[in-house]
Amino acid sequence: MPLASLRPSPLVEQATERMRAQITEGEWPVGTRLPGENALAKTLGVGRSTVREALRALAGAGLVQARQGSGVFVIATEPAQDWPGRLRRAAITDVYEVRMIVETQAARLAAERRTEEDVAALTAALAGRERAAAGDDAAFVDADIALHAALVAAARNPVLSDLFAEFAPALRERLIDLVELLGLREHERNPGHDTHAALVAAVREGDKDAAEDILRTELEQTLAHLHRPRP
Amino acid sequence: MPLASLRPSPLVEQATERMRAQITEGEWPVGTRLPGENALAKTLGVGRSTVREALRALAGAGLVQARQGSGVFVIATEPAQDWPGRLRRAAITDVYEVRMIVETQAARLAAERRTEEDVAALTAALAGRERAAAGDDAAFVDADIALHAALVAAARNPVLSDLFAEFAPALRERLIDLVELLGLREHERNPGHDTHAALVAAVREGDKDAAEDILRTELEQTLAHLHRPRP
DNA sequence: ACAACACAGGTCCTCAGACAAGCTGAGAGG
DNA sequence: CCTCTCAGCTTGTCTGAGGACCTGTGTTGT
DSSP states (O other), X not given: OOOOSSOSSXXXXXXXXXXXXXXXXXXXXXXXXXXXXXXXXXXHTSOHHHHHHHHHHHHXXXXXXXXXXXXXXXXXXXXXXXXXXXHHHSOHHHHHHHHHHHHHHHHHHHHHHOOHHHHHHHHXXXXXXXXXXXXXXXXXXXXHHHHHHHHHHHTOOHHHHHHHHHHHHHHHHHHHHHHHHHTTTTTOSSTTHHHHHHHHHHHHHTOHHHHHHHHHHHHHHHHHHHHSOOO | OOOOSSOSSOHHHHHHHHHHHHHHTTSSOTTOXXXXXXXXXXXXXXXXXXXXXXXXXXXXXXXXXXXXXXXXXXXXXXXXXXXXXXXXXXXXXXXXXXXXXXXXXXXXXXXXXXXXXXXXXXXHHHHHHHHHTTSOHHHHHHHHHHHHHHHHHHTXXXXXXXXXXXXXXXXXXXXXXXXXXXXXXXXXXXXXXXXXXXXXXXXXXXXXXXXXXXXXXXHHHHHHHHHSOOO
């Protein structure tokens, strides 16, 4: 079965994912010698160089190891807890859904537990987001993420903060693409400002339900954009 | 400066290590656009395909990302951070709180999206938990976690499943301690059975609110034990 | 003067072919 | 039975050729 004739992504990545799946799903257990490069090229329907690059990608991830003259061998079935990589490969809608779960509940906790310093940090971050509205898309997304990070920090749970930090890079990348693609900031330089101000206010006032609702509504709007990126 | 003319190791690996060093040592910070393939081939003294394979290896390790027509960009300076270790060092109450957030919301999604296979898996896991009630504490905790994993899987979000899988080992360790410490199973061999059965039923019926409430109540009880482990 | 368009050059992506280097197992020879 | 040679496989490396894509530049139209 050859790879999809139309190419939604580079052939190398498709080949890499196919073989990665065969490894993680146990079809090629640890110790297996993979078929030869020519054989893989034939079954995958791509050129030999493409196969070689895909194998290098797997080797870089620590899944396989090539031995000249002997073959390519599976040396691990998991990419060593590679969360950033997994997030980068995952569907953006799945990532965003988890972000919604984590952040809406973090907002509840933040409204319960926020200290004066948290409120100060949130206010500063909100001002930073307003300032960044004058800058380019990347700067604006950074400021937006900083505000959300401050919100999660106010929940006063280090594990939660670490979790959000793990998501941030993947989020940043995709959000910048999204903002550019949709031209979200063409008519309004500072989209979502009122919502975010209301969110900060709700946390300051300790209104759990309001904080959760405001944030959920805001995030659901973006998620809706992700489901149909072409306006 | 070309690579060593005599080759103690494949040129690809030498090239990979050279470039990896330039990234980790800060010579190419995050965001840098690497020189073109031809330029790299010249400076490294190797062929273009060798450079391409080396870049693939770095991409597989999550250090760089290629964008067609634009260039190859540095996206990270370290392969990954040690999440399992961080979780093990974190306070159990913080870990458990995040677990609650993730799992209660997963229960909502599961009630929405569960397929027939999911329901079958949940039922099987519930039966397994009942069976494990005859075994020792470790086996019982394993069966309990398997049931919760099946619940998260029914939410049909791979990122969420991965996230729970990340928490599972840390959870298992602490829960076994907890069960032994409190002697939870001295008077009742199968604590929480009714609750879990009700949870599975709620998911089967698609009752989002019930699923969330049942699970939250259950988890809050355990969390309360964690706050004062000495009875 | 300003905005929209067309284009050229650079980039990565893919393939095919060729040869070199290294391992492995079958067979010849002792 | 053991050892050695070697043919045939494997991966490693390079080259040349297009194709697809992005970006900045210059042109054109208003």
